[in-house]
Amino acid sequence: MKYKVLLIDDEPSALEGMQLWIDWEELGFELCGTCGNGREGLRLMKQLQPDLVITDVNMPLMNGLEMIEAWQQQDAVRPKFVILSGYSEFEYARTAISYGISHYLLKPVFPEEAAEELREIHQELEQEESRRTIHEIASEEEVAVLIRALLYGKKAEPVLQELLDGLPGFQGIGAWNLCLIQTAPELYAELRGRAAALLTAYLAMVMMDLEAGMLGIVYGIPADSRDGSAIEGGLKSLRQEYSSGQIYMAIGAPETSLPDIAESYRSAKEALLHFFYHPEHAGVMVYREIEGNPFSYHYDHIRLMDALLDSVNLLDADSYRKALEEAEHSFRAQHVAPEVVKKFVIHLMYRISELAAGAEDSGVEQGAAVFGIPEIQQAMLPLNALLSHLLSCGEMAIDLLIREQNQKSHGIVQEINEYIGAHFQESLSIQKLAEVFFLHPVYLGQLLIKKNGMTFNEQLHHLRIQEAAVLLRGSKLKLSEIAERVGYVNYGQFLKRFEKEMHMGPNEYRHAKF
Structure with missing residues (x-):
């Protein structure tokens, strides 16, 4: 990893020498700026946020030690400091040590000595970055556990906000929202990793594994932003990458308070269900776009069930296909809730499998398994795929029963x-x-x-x-x-x-x- 370095010295020749004679890239650093006094140094530290500041001690307007003291009093993120001093300025070095600064270079700076010191500093920065990363990962995992509990209706733990305050990017959040991603089991691990890579620049985000292999992404929307368009753009890019695969993505309704994120979860799940009738939808289903199109829970299931079962009993495949087309038309016209349609289909498949299993020498000992009912129960299938399974089930049963009748x-x-x-x-x-x-x-x-x-x-x-x-x-x-x-x-x-x-x-x- 390369770390940013800011050089501060009032002698232009000293700055030029450090820039030219030290192989910063080979040592794992990159120069991000230079200046000639402490006051300008404070400004650049805020602007550039360097990982390392190498500063001369004796400078006009504000010397190096005054600059370091002023920076530390701001309680800002502290870079590592290296002070430059001559033999006659050893008292400055002693003062620097009292500020917690353990690295200094003697003037004039020799490249070999500077390289040895910078290697040591680079190693320290790596160790600190590793500890910081481990701490952040542990905090993120704890945050994910606490937020997942919120999704399932538990109350917010007081420690949650403390953890969020300690993570980068979670400050100044004005609203919270959630995206759900559902895909085939064999794609899940790959998609999860790709999502993490695409959204890595968006810091105010927590990913978590939810039920049935569903990926949840809870993200904060900055107070100065009207919507979550930044992260939503990344989600759309992810959807485009998997345009040929079975992947459904839905975004819920934003909530101003994280403890209310369960409502975003509910609305995101509702939006996800709308892929049932629109599997060809190539983008992200957003709750606000489907909010006024609720599902129905009432339909003439007895008539539809009788028409399909009668066709099987009559061994009439053409009639069965027509009855299935009528059922599909009815589901779409009444916008029947996906879970209701799925229960209807699975119940009907069990009934049909019992008829087929009753045929002597049919080879159907476990009708449910033969017709793939267990897999259908677990999978998130759109209407056309669900009815395709039902069609195959009916046609297979009719074929088995016809063969049995022909034998008899x-x-x-x-x-x-x-x-x-x-x-x-x-x-x-x-x-x-x-x-x-x-x-x-x-x-x-x-x-x-x-x-x-x-x-x-x-x-x-x-x-x-x-x-x-x-x-x-x-x-x-x-x-x-x-x-x-x-x-x-x-x-x-x-x-x-x-x-x-x-x-x-x-x-x-x-x-x-x-």
């Missing part, structure tokens, strides 16, 4: 046909048949069409008319008796069906010669 259908159709053949004279319906064979009526109807080449009703009427033809040729029963015996309650329907099937009326058929 190979042997069951013969049983169904035999049952129909034995009971066609009765009041038989597709609904009753579905109850007997524990199949969904729609699926049963589709299965019979696929295997028999005709609908259930066509099959039923065909069997009845064929039996009626046998009775007409082999008995003397009345037509109405035959109609009733083969299963027709309505005699007119019997006549229509017979003519359609046999292309002649029943009486004509009875007397026809074949």
Whole structure:
């Protein structure tokens, strides 16, 4: 690390010699200024804030020791001092020691002697910087713990303000705010480090790890600034760096008092939720921009749930996709709260996974795990991603159930046909048949069409008319008796069906010669 040096001497030749003959850069220093008296030295120390001041003792207007005494009385940040004196001015050196100054150089200054002294001073500065950094890190960590407690509703500890007063950059703060950053777990560590690097120049800032891998940045807004635009600019730069990754950033509402920062946390979390409907948002979501757009907690969840589950039960993938599109439209139109939508989706996925897990030989032993429900519960997903998971879940379940039904259908159709053949004279319906064979009526109807080449009703009427033809040729029963015996309650329907099937009326058929 390079440290800044201010040279003070009323002899121009002495200043020039120190500038030219000492290799400041090699020794770890850089010259930041020069002047010729103590009064000007005080002004430059305030302006330049050097780490080291090398000053002559005997100067006009204000000598070096008077300047050091005046500076120390201001209780300002103290740089290290080196005094320049000749052999005849040893009493000055003794006075300097009483001011806590342990380094001096004899005039004329020899580069080798100066280099040895400056190396020692550089080592001391490094040690002090290390101790200061360790102290600041420890203080920052303690501050982070105390502020995190404030976010979760605990009262402010008295020591908090004392710690803040001891950290650089936390003076003159007029308001406080908080930024939340949510990203994928695999990006979190990298993003946290990058955020610290980008915002390092903004001193009034505390970073902390919050729940579910969320990064929190509490920052102070100087009293002479209207907003936090300085740090917000750095946050936007960070967002742009990760424009292709899953990263959401939201800023809450500022509070004038740090103990009230929990309210900024609440508003930042609310702003973060708005990415649910706008994942393509490329910037930082700011609470003041979404404050007038609250979420709704009321929607017709029963209708949406029934429509989606019915589609799965009917093994109708097209209907399922349409029901899902309607659900998405409803969520967006009513601006339903993300946590409500997520609960709806997860509940529905559990219901669907139970249906799929019930299929024999489906391979779905742990439905929730197969459909990725545990991961969805932990992740912060926008609406389109959430519904994409639900779509995959439904389509996978329908595919599993169709395969199961196809496997069962190979042997069951013969049983169904035999049952129909034995009971066609009765009041038989597709609904009753579905109850007997524990199949969904729609699926049963589709299965019979696929295997028999005709609908259930066509099959039923065909069997009845064929039996009626046998009775007409082999008995003397009345037509109405035959109609009733083969299963027709309505005699007119019997006549229509017979003519359609046999292309002649029943009486004509009875007397026809074949």
